[in-house]
Amino acid sequence: MTQDKQPMADDNRLISVQDLKVYFRSGHACARAVDGVSFEVRKKETVCIVGESGCGKTVSALSILGLVTTPPGEIIDGRIVFAGQNLLELSEKEMQKIRGNHIAMVFQEPLTSLNPVFTIGNQISEAVRIHKKIGAESLREKCIRLLKDVGIPAPEQRLEDYPHQLSGGQRQRVMIAMALACDPDLIIADEPTTALDVTVQAQILELFGAIQKKQSMSILYITHDLGVVAAIADRVYVMYAGMIAEQGNTEQIFRNARHPYTQGLLASLPSLSKRGKRLYNIPGSVPNPAYKPAGCPFHPRCTHKAPSCSTEYPKMCDYGQGHLARCPILFQDKGHHT
Amino acid sequence: MNLNETTVTKDFHLEEPLAPKQTRLEEFWLLFGQNRLAIMGLLIFILFFCCAIAGLFLTSGSKPIFDPSLIRLEEKLRPPFSKPNFDLLEPNQVPTLNFYLMGTDDLGRDVFARMLQGAWVSLTVGFVAVGISVLIGIFMGGIAGYFGQHYIKIDHILWTLFLVSGTGLVFLDVTLSGAALLLLCLAYIVYVVLTRHRSRKKAHPSWRAMLHTNAVSVDTLIMRIVDIMLCFPSFFLILTVVAILPASIYNIMIVIGMTSWMGTTRFVRAEFLSLREQDFVAAAKALGIGNFRIIFRHMMPNAVAPVLVSATIGIASAILTEAGLSFLGFGVPPPNATWGNILSGGKNFIFDAPWLTFIPGITILIVVLSFNLFGEGLRDALNPKLRERH
Numbered sequence: 119m120t121q122d123k124q125p126m127a128d129d130n131r132l133i134s135v136q137d138l139k140v141y142f143r144s145g146h147a148c149a150r151a152v153d154g155v156s157f158e159v160r161k162k163e164t165v166c167i168v169g170e171s172g173c174g175k176t177v178s179a180l181s182i183l184g185l186v187t188t189p190p191g192e193i194i195d196g197r198i199v200f201a202g203q204n205l206l207e208l209s210e211k212e213m214q215k216i217r218g219n220h221i222a223m224v225f226q227e228p229l230t231s232l233n234p235v236f237t238i239g240n241q242i243s244e245a246v247r248i249h250k251k252i253g254a255e256s257l258r259e260k261c262i263r264l265l266k267d268v269g270i271p272a273p274e275q276r277l278e279d280y281p282h283q284l285s286g287g288q289r290q291r292v293m294i295a296m297a298l299a300c301d302p303d304l305i306i307a308d309e310p311t312t313a314l315d316v317t318v319q320a321q322i323l324e325l326f327g328a329i330q331k332k333q334s335m336s337i338l339y340i341t342h343d344l345g346v347v348a349a350i351a352d353r354v355y356v357m358y359a360g361m362i363a364e365q366g367n368t369e370q371i372f373r374n375a376r377h378p379y380t381q382g383l384l385a386s387l388p389s390l391s392k393r394g395k396r397l398y399n400i401p402g403s404v405p406n407p408a409y410k411p412a413g414c415p416f417h418p419r420c421t422h423k424a425p426s427c428s429t430e431y432p433k434m435c436d437y438g439q440g441h442l443a444r445c446p447i448l449f450q451d452k453g454h455h456t
Numbered sequence: 457m458n459l460n461e462t463t464v465t466k467d468f469h470l471e472e473p474l475a476p477k478q479t480r481l482e483e484f485w486l487l488f489g490q491n492r493l494a495i496m497g498l499l500i501f502i503l504f505f506c507c508a509i510a511g512l513f514l515t516s517g518s519k520p521i522f523d524p525s526l527i528r529l530e531e532k533l534r535p536p537f538s539k540p541n542f543d544l545l546e547p548n549q550v551p552t553l554n555f556y557l558m559g560t561d562d563l564g565r566d567v568f569a570r571m572l573q574g575a576w577v578s579l580t581v582g583f584v585a586v587g588i589s590v591l592i593g594i595f596m597g598g599i600a601g602y603f604g605q606h607y608i609k610i611d612h613i614l615w616t617l618f619l620v621s622g623t624g625l626v627f628l629d630v631t632l633s634g635a636a637l638l639l640l641c642l643a644y645i646v647y648v649v650l651t652r653h654r655s656r657k658k659a660h661p662s663w664r665a666m667l668h669t670n671a672v673s674v675d676t677l678i679m680r681i682v683d684i685m686l687c688f689p690s691f692f693l694i695l696t697v698v699a700i701l702p703a704s705i706y707n708i709m710i711v712i713g714m715t716s717w718m719g720t721t722r723f724v725r726a727e728f729l730s731l732r733e734q735d736f737v738a739a740a741k742a743l744g745i746g747n748f749r750i751i752f753r754h755m756m757p758n759a760v761a762p763v764l765v766s767a768t769i770g771i772a773s774a775i776l777t778e779a780g781l782s783f784l785g786f787g788v789p790p791p792n793a794t795w796g797n798i799l800s801g802g803k804n805f806i807f808d809a810p811w812l813t814f815i816p817g818i819t820i821l822i823v824v825l826s827f828n829l830f831g832e833g834l835r836d837a838l839n840p841k842l843r844e845r846h
Binding site (some may be wrong): 169183185187189213214215217219222223224225226227231233234235237244247248249293296299414441 | 605695734735737739740741743744745746756757758840
């Protein structure tokens with residue numbers, strides 16, 4: 119692959135996923151949930167993966183941590199390089215040392231991601247104790263400091279509380295505290311604000327920003343909300359039906375979208391200037407991952423489709439400065455011949 | 457001043473937790489308390505527990521306060537509450553209460569003292585047997601529920617067979633072939649461990665690939681063992697085993713425990729199948745917590761409610777089984793008293809001395825009934841789906 123040759127010089131890279139393929143088998147059908155996805159996260163960077171439900175964003179994230187349940191899921195191909203080693207080749211024991219310690223994850227549902235039978239303090243200290251040898255006194259202090267860092271009032275008393283005694287936002291803060299417990303290099307946040315209301319969402323996003331500034335870690339943020347992307351991302355990957363449709367920094371994606379899917383997504387955002395007009399929508403719906411159309415998976419819904427779209431899998435087209443889009447048709451239209 | 461006060465109260469409200477501060481235990485007691493029968497069961501259970509503990513201290517030692525094995529042939533088959541004939545008895549033969557609370561049996565032994573001694577036996581048999589069965593059940597159920605989708609490969613089965621038969625042969629003094637089997641097995645394990653880190657692209661030799669094919673899933677294996685165990689008429693299995701083993705209370709506990717874990721396994725597996733998909737299990741995995749720690753520390757406390765219920769009812773059935781064994785003469789060897797052998801000794805005199813049959817019989821009935829009522833009360837209080845019924 120072309121990305122494969124350059125990267126050695128790029129020391130700034132924290133993790134890179136190369137040509138990842140994750141298929142789910144059920145009966146005779148084989149759902150190609152993630153079909154040749156490559157992305158990377160650099161140090162101290164917030165990267166967003168954005169896409170519709172079922173486009174493979176969560177599966178990509180889970181496969182970084184080796185949490186895809188097999189069977190039915192199976193990582194067919196690809197490499198996930200983190201700190202010089204391919205995570206897909208590590209044994210289960212070695213993966214356990216990476217999970218939580220170097221790469222931590224915050225899940226979508228704060229309501230169910232905490233164990234209902236243990237106190238908050240118990241669960242946070244468990245997260246620390248797994249990877250670090252630490253005395254009981256300093257463990258308690260560390261828990262209190264973590265809870266304070268994520269903005270929970272009166273942390274000394276909250277330590278004794280059970281999850282059902284906290285609100286949704288507080289629970290998500292506790293989840294973030296657990297993810298932070300071992301000072302990981304990368305936090306994967308899988309739609310952490312989807313289950314929360316907008317004010318709490320803003321607070322949590324602010325919290326992520328503050329933590330990143332303070333602890334200099336990278337965040338891989340998975341969302342379907344372009345508003346969130348605009349608020350926090352340094353770079354964006356737009357995913358559609360198991361492939362990366364477009365990638366670039368936030369500015370490039372929001373001002374100069376080069377893929378019809380990204381353009382459609384941006385056009386369908388409601389805004390005050392479009393008040394009273396009918397909201398744009400992308401016709402059709404996401405293809406079933408088991409029966410994807412041949413060629414470009416987006417072509418049945420595309421407004422720019424050409425005859426070649428239904429036969430050829432689209433190539434990544436480089437617009438320079440790290441801005442790539444998987445649509446040769448638009449690339450030719452703009453006269454970007456190379 | 458006024459303004460200051462409002463800010464203070466506002467701060468105070470911010471600090472308040474947003475859900476009511478009622479713990480699960482308080483909620484449980486509230487629900488449990490509404491069930492009168494269950495409360496009765498609990499009270500009788502506590503009374504039985506105290507009696508059994510007291511029975512242990514009052515009837516054991518070189519000079520027990522209530523001597524269950526003191527024979528007074530002159531005083532045989534006295535009815536309950538009867539005064540002893542002080543003229544015939546030596547001073548050390550006089551019962552401690554100065555009368556026979558539950559009468560005497562055909563050898564003139566004090567039935568009250570024997571019942572006390574039997575209570576301790578019943579209690580320990582109930583608890584130890586159920587403890588064993590719950591431990592096995594939780595372990596098997598946890599493995600079946602959590603690792604159920606994993607497959608056992610043909611080579612796993614083969615080397616287990618080799619290992620077991622090899623060890624067996626060595627113990628049976630067929631040292632040469634036994635050692636050969638063990639060595640073969642060891643060599644294979646070393647070979648597998650050495651070649652484990654080969655990359656996926658390099659194919660293993662075909663004989664290895666054949667040995668590596670999936671034979672049976674863990675779930676199927678464990679649950680079919682459960683089904684097979686359930687097919688045995690377990691009381692007769694216990695009878696056979698007890699007839700072979702030397703008669704002792706510990707053998708009975710172990711045998712009862714080993715033949716009654718299947719229900720717990722099924723409960724735990726069912727709970728684990730739903731718990732496994734919960735987000736907090738995925739979250740625990742993402743923190744790098746090991747599989748066994750997730751099973752026993754994170755998932756088990758969530759699955760313990762049905763286990764507790766079945767254990768309570770299991771104690772009742774273990775007490776019944778022990779009484780049945782003792783009644784048939786396979787249980788605790790005499791002169792130690794258990795409720796079962798008091799009952800079986802009394803059946804010969806059922807018309808002359810009905811108390812010898814009725815006292816242990818009714819005690820067993822009450823204790824078993826109280827355990828069942830208590831267990832059902834627990835189930836209703838712990839299972840939110842059943843709450844609407846009351």
